[in-house]
């Protein structure tokens with residue numbers, strides 16, 4: 001092994017950042033890490049909720065605005081079956 005190269009500030013990192021494998025619970029493929037974003041509030045409207053209440057409130061808001069840059073919520077997305085898991 002070349003020790004000069006290892007001590008050089010231009011040498012590539014010896015420890016690569018660990019890629020976290022998050023398997024899709026539906027199809028088993030690797031899920032992508034990112035965020036669900038929108039210029040409008042992201043809301044959840046359950047079919048089991050009272051329709052009048054849902055109409056009045058617009059549903060339960062599941063993402064907060066990031067100081068004028070829209071709404072974002074961290075999530076995992078499966079590009080194979082399109083399942084999305086929203087993180088806390």
Ligand SMILES: [Zn+2]
Nearest residue numbers: 024027078081
């Ligand atoms: Zn999937």
